[in-house]
Amino acid sequence: xxxxDTIQPNLRFSQIGKSLTRTDSPGKxxxxxxxxxDYVMPGMLHAKVLRADLASARLKRLDVSKxxxxxxxxxxxxxxxxxxRAIATDIPGQTGRxxxxxxxxxxxxxxxRYFGEPLALIAAETADIAEKARRLIEVELEPIPxxxxxxxxxxxxxxxxxxxxxxxxxxxxxKGDTEAGFAAADVVVENTYITPxxxxxxxxxxxxxxxxxxxxxxxxxxxxxxxxxxRAVADAIGVPHNKLRIMGALxxxxxxxxxDVTVETYLAILAQKTRRPVRLEFSRxxxxxxxxxxxAMKLKYRTGVTRDGKITALDVQVIAxxxxxxYLSPYVLLYCAVNAPGPYRVDNxxxxxxAVATNNMFTSAFRGFGGIQAAAAxxxxxxxxxxxxxxxxxxxxRQNFLQTGDPISTGFVPPSAIWTEKCVELAWQALGEPTxxxxxxxxxxxxxxxxxxxxxxLTFLHDTSEAWVGIEMDGTVTVRSGVTDIGAxxxxxxxxxxxxxxxxxxxxxxxxxxxxQVTPLAGTTTxxxxxxxxxxxxxxxxxxxxxRLAEVAAELxxxxxAQIDMEFNRVFVIDDPERSMxxxxxxxxxASRGVHRSELAIFRAPFTDVLDxxxxxxxxxPDYAYGAHAIEVAVDTETGEVTVLKSVAAHDVGQCINRAxxxxxxxxxxxxxxxxxxxxxxxYKEGRLITPSFSEYLMPTAMDxxxxxxxxxxxxxxxGPFGSKGIGExxxxxxxxxxxxAIADAIGVxxxxxxxxxxxxxxxxxxxxxxxxx
Amino acid sequence: xxxxxxxxxRVNGHDEIATVPPHRTLLEALRGLGHVDVKCGCEKGDxxxxxxxxxxxxxxxxxxxxxxxxxxxxxxxxxxxxxxAPHPLQQSFxxxxxxxxxxxxxxxxxxxxxxxxxxxSPTDEDVRIAxxxxxxxxxxxxxxxxxxxxxxxxxxxxxxxx
Numbered sequence: 001x002x003x004x005d006t007i008q009p010n011l012r013f014s015q016i017g018k019s020l021t022r023t024d025s026p027g028k029x030x031x032x033x034x035x036x037x038d039y040v041m042p043g044m045l046h047a048k049v050l051r052a053d054l055a056s057a058r059l060k061r062l063d064v065s066k067x068x069x070x071x072x073x074x075x076x077x078x079x080x081x082x083x084x085r086a087i088a089t090d091i092p093g094q095t096g097r098x099x100x101x102x103x104x105x106x107x108x109x110x111x112x113r114y115f116g117e118p119l120a121l122i123a124a125e126t127a128d129i130a131e132k133a134r135r136l137i138e139v140e141l142e143p144i145p146x147x148x149x150x151x152x153x154x155x156x157x158x159x160x161x162x163x164x165x166x167x168x169x170x171x172x173x174x175k176g177d178t179e180a181g182f183a184a185a186d187v188v189v190e191n192t193y194i195t196p197x198x199x200x201x202x203x204x205x206x207x208x209x210x211x212x213x214x215x216x217x218x219x220x221x222x223x224x225x226x227x228x229x230x231r232a233v234a235d236a237i238g239v240p241h242n243k244l245r246i247m248g249a250l251x252x253x254x255x256x257x258x259x260d261v262t263v264e265t266y267l268a269i270l271a272q273k274t275r276r277p278v279r280l281e282f283s284r285x286x287x288x289x290x291x292x293x294x295x296a297m298k299l300k301y302r303t304g305v306t307r308d309g310k311i312t313a314l315d316v317q318v319i320a321x322x323x324x325x326x327y328l329s330p331y332v333l334l335y336c337a338v339n340a341p342g343p344y345r346v347d348n349x350x351x352x353x354x355a356v357a358t359n360n361m362f363t364s365a366f367r368g369f370g371g372i373q374a375a376a377a378x379x380x381x382x383x384x385x386x387x388x389x390x391x392x393x394x395x396x397x398r399q400n401f402l403q404t405g406d407p408i409s410t411g412f413v414p415p416s417a418i419w420t421e422k423c424v425e426l427a428w429q430a431l432g433e434p435t436x437x438x439x440x441x442x443x444x445x446x447x448x449x450x451x452x453x454x455x456x457x458l459t460f461l462h463d464t465s466e467a468w469v470g471i472e473m474d475g476t477v478t479v480r481s482g483v484t485d486i487g488a489x490x491x492x493x494x495x496x497x498x499x500x501x502x503x504x505x506x507x508x509x510x511x512x513x514x515x516x517q518v519t520p521l522a523g524t525t526t527x528x529x530x531x532x533x534x535x536x537x538x539x540x541x542x543x544x545x546x547x548r549l550a551e552v553a554a555e556l557x558x559x560x561x562a563q564i565d566m567e568f569n570r571v572f573v574i575d576d577p578e579r580s581m582x583x584x585x586x587x588x589x590x591a592s593r594g595v596h597r598s599e600l601a602i603f604r605a606p607f608t609d610v611l612d613x614x615x616x617x618x619x620x621x622p623d624y625a626y627g628a629h630a631i632e633v634a635v636d637t638e639t640g641e642v643t644v645l646k647s648v649a650a651h652d653v654g655q656c657i658n659r660a661x662x663x664x665x666x667x668x669x670x671x672x673x674x675x676x677x678x679x680x681x682x683x684y685k686e687g688r689l690i691t692p693s694f695s696e697y698l699m700p701t702a703m704d705x706x707x708x709x710x711x712x713x714x715x716x717x718x719x720g721p722f723g724s725k726g727i728g729e730x731x732x733x734x735x736x737x738x739x740x741x742a743i744a745d746a747i748g749v750x751x752x753x754x755x756x757x758x759x760x761x762x763x764x765x766x767x768x769x770x771x772x773x774x
Numbered sequence: 775x776x777x778x779x780x781x782x783x784r785v786n787g788h789d790e791i792a793t794v795p796p797h798r799t800l801l802e803a804l805r806g807l808g809h810v811d812v813k814c815g816c817e818k819g820d821x822x823x824x825x826x827x828x829x830x831x832x833x834x835x836x837x838x839x840x841x842x843x844x845x846x847x848x849x850x851x852x853x854x855x856x857x858x859a860p861h862p863l864q865q866s867f868x869x870x871x872x873x874x875x876x877x878x879x880x881x882x883x884x885x886x887x888x889x890x891x892x893x894x895s896p897t898d899e900d901v902r903i904a905x906x907x908x909x910x911x912x913x914x915x916x917x918x919x920x921x922x923x924x925x926x927x928x929x930x931x932x933x934x935x936x
Contacts, residue, residue: 031811487875
């Protein structure tokens, strides 16, 4: 596999890899871009959701009569109006496998399982009337004992959230002989790391507009990462799949929080009942309880190591808080298990991971998807083990890095380059000279973290993606693909790929996307897969069109097709560029000859079976991305305040499609990771969220962000178009542990629970002083 | 309703009529008039997505009552420029990739413009402080800071003061 470690230096692109202005940028910067919440229709109703204000309760009484009687109220719905309905919350897949028992009641029938669970839907002539009607609904909830800690939930006699017990999913990975590995160790280091819930905090709350069209199709314009929930929504409301259409819009941020169904089912039901257009917009408080958050996890790491720095065994026990409904918990947990050892060779491995139901908010997808919790633990543990054997943390990592061609935890050998070591060295060097300590109570510290993060969905889901590319008589290009654009430039990247292949300039490409019944289905914008999957589909389609055009051009120029090139809207003979014509002219010739000027292509990820249930061996993902993050912090030991001074990201992205967009992903990932490490905390009291706004839930502001340096490497070894990998999730994965390691380096003690707030730092220092440390 | 009152709002240089109850926020009123470039992110003044200029000063329209700004000059993002003739901030946000999902962008550009009108040569710290009331979840603010400085330079060169 060593050949993939060589950059192909002689490739020349006219569009790919450049920091071109994204096709969606001018509209956004001038306020012309309509978002899902900006669409209105004549006769449109406004909807509201009434939610439970207890996390575990029995619904004793729900009286909507006064609300229904209020003038201007079109409809008030409760579970009584939909007794047989539920919405599937499982991953949309193509395998046809029997799903886990993952259906959720649409509205509470009898049992409330989490704070904020919807009780009733209201639709009225104005939002004001809907709000007044909501307040007229009389609710009586009888509290019943709930369970709010996954470890408590595992104990015998604990309240059961749903079904027969609280274990939602279990994953095991077993490799080699851990007993022998620990016996061979000179030192065994055991620590438990706690990672918190996290809120996506996209700026655009969930919103949509539903109506019934002239063909009796329930049509929903909504901000979502997954238009292919149209099937689940159709099933939930009892209409055929081809009578439910979901149209996206440019999405105001997703990060996994718009991966599950949010407003769609409510909108579909209300439109079905009222036969009028209905708009539903979540308030920020609705949003906090309206989509699943990141799983809080407890990860116990036990590492055996020799004095000279070789890991001999690793045992990992994980408990994840799945909250009240299953959603994507089994898959998030699987990512955590697969990535448990990180980008290191561990021949003797035992991972036992469980997701456990509680009456907390349900948890689901969030950028990093379980891989991030694993990284938070394995990279802190690498530093702790290095300390225990008195070895430099970088040197210890060097002894154990996976190299290109090595198998990961599941025995699978990633097909692409593994450039972790290169990234670690470059990121660390780029920190430069240490910032001098200003004295007093301020301490300076540095930390590094490497990572492994998949791109592309689980291979047992048999993921596919389609794209259609056509070229018009004037030489402009149309791309049609269902891909949703959640702000990373997904549509613009497709345009750039089509432009590169067909030799036209970017403004000459238009992408029609995100329509479940009109654009070819492209799958989800999740799992860092959009570029990999849909990018490949677009490239295949564009290539097929190009090949047909080139054949005609070759005939016109009396040359071989291989001698034909297309660039900057012209077609020419490579060795004789004087023999050329505008591409538009060539297309017109093709049209007159009936040449097929479009192509619908499908791209298939590798298809595999599920991992072995006992050993976890097999292939879980198409491939993995690797990189590193380095951080320098200043910590005030009197107040516990942390200031991030330097932040350096180094990633092998395979190949940039749009360099500025890649940098943008890295910057956003850093911000997301800094918040995760330092300040973002969802506080629950008996399941009740007590931080449901941005004045309580603290994400990094403009004042908190350090300068970010991005080192972007291009191995051109990835499975995406032109050798690209994914960067959406990888950009965030190593940030939090790098911060944690920098803080530990600064103050000499480790805070084992994130977010590492001033209070936790102060307490850890007090405890260390009490123990007689420094 | 008897408490409703018809007011005139001057938006992007045009007078517009709205009939609003006393509690109607400027955010709701503007969106009701079709100015959907003003974004709703929290309705609590936490996120800044709804910022507009009132007499040149950035305010959160969700914390401003519509009736309180009658007769004053209100500018939304669309009022600063068009795709054909963009404002320097619109140009730099677009070209430098400072808009990702774009939902915070209207508020960001408005807050930046409010800063540049008062301070044509802001330092990094000035920019950070001016944008500290505007949350972004996509960009880490990095390219936003770059875009503000780039637009400031353009404005200084062209002598544009407004």
